[in-house]
Amino acid sequence: MKKTLKAAVALSVLTAPAYAANLENPLYMPKQGSAYSKTSAGVMYKIADSSDAMVKKGHDGATEFPIWRLHEELGYGILDNLEAYAKLGYTHDGDIDRKGMHLGRAGLKYRALDLNGYVWDLYADAQLGGISEMSGAYTATGFDYDNYSNGRWGFHVGTQFGKQFDKFSVAGFAEVLRTFGNDNNSIEVKAIDARALGAGILDRETLTMLGFADEISVDLKSATEVNAGLKAFYQLNDKWSFGANFTFKHHSDNGVSGLASGLSAVTQESATKAAIGAMMGMGLSQEQAVAAVTANPAYIDGAMETLTQSQQMVKNGLLKVVEDMEDGFDEYVLGLSAGYQVNDATQVVVYGEYTFDEAHAQSQNGTDVKAELGVRLNVEF
Numbered sequence: 232m233k234k235t236l237k238a239a240v241a242l243s244v245l246t247a248p249a250y251a252a253n254l255e256n257p258l259y260m261p262k263q264g265s266a267y268s269k270t271s272a273g274v275m276y277k278i279a280d281s282s283d284a285m286v287k288k289g290h291d292g293a294t295e296f297p298i299w300r301l302h303e304e305l306g307y308g309i310l311d312n313l314e315a316y317a318k319l320g321y322t323h324d325g326d327i328d329r330k331g332m333h334l335g336r337a338g339l340k341y342r343a344l345d346l347n348g349y350v351w352d353l354y355a356d357a358q359l360g361g362i363s364e365m366s367g368a369y370t371a372t373g374f375d376y377d378n379y380s381n382g383r384w385g386f387h388v389g390t391q392f393g394k395q396f397d398k399f400s401v402a403g404f405a406e407v408l409r410t411f412g413n414d415n416n417s418i419e420v421k422a423i424d425a426r427a428l429g430a431g432i433l434d435r436e437t438l439t440m441l442g443f444a445d446e447i448s449v450d451l452k453s454a455t456e457v458n459a460g461l462k463a464f465y466q467l468n469d470k471w472s473f474g475a476n477f478t479f480k481h482h483s484d485n486g487v488s489g490l491a492s493g494l495s496a497v498t499q500e501s502a503t504k505a506a507i508g509a510m511m512g513m514g515l516s517q518e519q520a521v522a523a524v525t526a527n528p529a530y531i532d533g534a535m536e537t538l539t540q541s542q543q544m545v546k547n548g549l550l551k552v553v554e555d556m557e558d559g560f561d562e563y564v565l566g567l568s569a570g571y572q573v574n575d576a577t578q579v580v581v582y583g584e585y586t587f588d589e590a591h592a593q594s595q596n597g598t599d600v601k602a603e604l605g606v607r608l609n610v611e612f
Contacts, residue, residue, distance in 0.1 A: 260342055267609065
């Protein structure tokens, strides 16, 4: 009887399904000396919301499609319980002429616990937002982003806890991102809305007279952001697997503490033009205005003083507006995926995500609809 029982147990072990390591499993970690790559290509569809920023730009309710999205994740098993990884992401949105790296992380993950199916991971990585500067432009309708980088370096710290059942896995994670304020940005100054200061819309010619260069940089404040979520995974058989996830992302308001690039002093030429313009505003012809200013240099001195005061007023007014940019937003992301195991080392995955969000008044990231569909190729080396 004992021999029969032992034989049955041995047979059940031998005949149990031997699944290849599945890179879609949220509890996956490469063994020592092995590596993996997860390459994703997707297309996103968006409809902008009706935030104050979008209304001002006349973009509220506008459709943005196609938005191309590329992701690459690489990992290497230093030890069976220690992994080095990197994650990169690139977005191209032709409808708003915005493109660039939206994701950059590189760090380590340590498996602190792996017992009876329970898994506990700790991880930390560098936030690579400082690789490319934040780029944008001030226009008559506010600030426009040219890329997706915040221009700031920083770091993530996070943890994940999960349980591996027979064919089913669940995991929850939470992480904090801290970025460091800097001036790694380039902002083209096309126009400034100074109506709140009683100065109307300042065009490029006026801004030049006030000492504003074509491009400036600002000192961005540090920021703290939070991500958390739940993941579920089911291995149907040796070929098919399915995943689902929910992620919450809190994006903080950005803020500006000052100008990193100083303003130029008001020039004699600008003061002269301003003095002539003031004379013409009083009803003189251009020839009469030039003659009056030439005959009385005090007009130029007065214009110089007025422009210098206006420069400081516009600078202080601009900084007050962007001290707290009110551009934060929260995202609630729902995701589904289906994976097919081509062989022990290769897997093809189809994924979809739908995002609900709540955006602050000046955010340009709020949407009424935000959906992405894509394909991922997973390879283990």
